[in-house]
Amino acid sequence: MxxxxxxxxxxxxxxxxxxxKSELEYATPFQLLVAVVLSAQATDKGVNRATRALFRDHPTPQAIAALGVEGLAEYINTIGLYPTKAKNVVALSRLLLERHGGDVPHDRAALEALPGVGRKTANVVLNIAFHEPxxxxxxxxxxxxxxxxxxxxxxxxxxxxxxxxxxxxxxxxxxxxxxxxxxxxxxxxxxxxxxxxxxxxxxxxxxxxx
DNA sequence: ATCCCGAGGG
DNA sequence: CCCTCTGGAT
Structure with a gap:
């Protein structure tokens, strides 16, 4: 063209x-990151339906780390690929707490080092949360x-x-x-x-x- | 290349 | 029924 x-x-x-703007629902960079991980091969409507209750009850990386894989799975089991996503999001929350003080890192390498986060997810977070082109x-x-x-x-x-x-x-x-x-x-x-x-x-x- | 896997639409 | 949905890890 x-x-x-x-x-x-x-x-x-x-x-x-x-x-x-994104049609995913989130209140913080952390919630955005989780929502994008959950959105792999899933519709945003389905993701929002699950995250509304999840973020209401467990809004932070501390809360989701404490919730655990099985606990998280109960919230997201209506989303495709949920067993893998539950493991990744709990592991990701723990890594954020260990390495980044619970904050979402601003750089691509640190984002892609998180479980369940590849180039596409990193690009979405960098664009939406940190306004990179x-x-x-x-x-x-x-x-x-x-x-x-x-x-x-x-x-x-x-x-x-x-x-x-x-x-x-x-x-x-x-x-x-x-x-x-x-x-x-x-x-x-x-x-x-x-x-x-x-x-x-x-x-x-x-x-x-x- | 293959596996992970639920909901909604046509 | 089959296809598609803001993919990632192996």
Whole structure:
């Protein structure tokens, strides 16, 4: 996609949603980190339903560390992959207390050293909690990047590098959310709603759903 | 490449 | 029924 089209692409998304934010519910950086770990291969609605009770009863790393794996599992057993996530979130809470005084670290290496935290989760936390211009490539962004021709790539790493290269600096801070929302509500995996797509005319998809 | 795995939608 | 959902560790 030409630089001119890329700029138009994000100008329209920005005009429609000037201050996009995560649809995950959280009150602190720690809660954001936990919510993002839980959101792997799960919908944010499902995550919010579970974390509402969890964060009400156990809002801090101290509380979740004390809750333990089995206790945590009772709160999150409606979310896919929950046994692994319960282990990771308890271990992660303990590590935060041991290494970082219970705070969420600001740097990528320390984040990715936490169990259950990979590049995508670290990118989300760095962007949302610490306002760094990272672009976390998830299932939506990988699909949208390839379909539209904005950032084609066979791996998430390739798509991320491409996005960091082509997205103008002024749009980079919010690019993650704009692309997610486009993928979630319009450029859907199964039946893309091309008729209502704000960037329909800029899109390279050869199988437009009209 | 494969495993982890529940809810919702079509 | 099958596919998808803000992936990560082995």
């Amino acid at each position: 030409s630089p001119k089209k890329v700029r138009e692409f994000f100008s329209r998304l920005a005009a429609a949603n000037p201050e996009p 990272t672009i976390a490539v998830d299932t939506h962004i990988f699909r949208v990047g390839n379909r539209t021709g904005l950032a084609p790539g066979s791996t998430v790493e390739a798509v991320e590098q491409k996005l960091l290269k082509v997205v103008p600096a002024e749009f980079r801070l919010h690019a993650h959310h704009w692309l997610i929302l486009l993928g979630r509500y319009t450029c859907k995996a199964r039946s893309p709603d091309c008729v209502h797509c704000p960037v329909f005319d800029l899109c390279a998809c050869k199988e437009k759903n009209v």
